[in-house]
Amino acid sequence: MTLYEYNNLDFEDRYNYLFSKRGNDTVSLNCFRDDGEYKYSLWDCGDFYVEMCAKNGKVIKVEGIEPDEERFNLYIDWVKEHGDDPKYDID
Numbered sequence: 497m498t499l500y501e502y503n504n505l506d507f508e509d510r511y512n513y514l515f516s517k518r519g520n521d522t523v524s525l526n527c528f529r530d531d532g533e534y535k536y537s538l539w540d541c542g543d544f545y546v547e548m549c550a551k552n553g554k555v556i557k558v559e560g561i562e563p564d565e566e567r568f569n570l571y572i573d574w575v576k577e578h579g580d581d582p583k584y585d586i587d
């Protein structure tokens with residue numbers, strides 16, 4: 497699937513694609529970060545990435561993004577600040 501095809505799916509189908517492929521060679525969780533009451537996670541889908549946003553435990557946004565988008569800097573900064581904290585380990 498391409499980024500364009502993914503982003504043209506409706507919200508539920510984007511979410512279901514992400515979690516139906518989770519844990520295999522197609523999709524993996526790369527990083528997550530907090531921003532106030534919002535929780536963001538970055539997923540590697542092979543040819544593109546997906547950013548998922550949740551508030552109060554409810555997913556409110558699932559969007560495919562290009563690997564060179566500016567949003568990646570937010571994850572890099574988060575890892576620099578919190579990377580050694582065991583409570584943020586992905587595994």
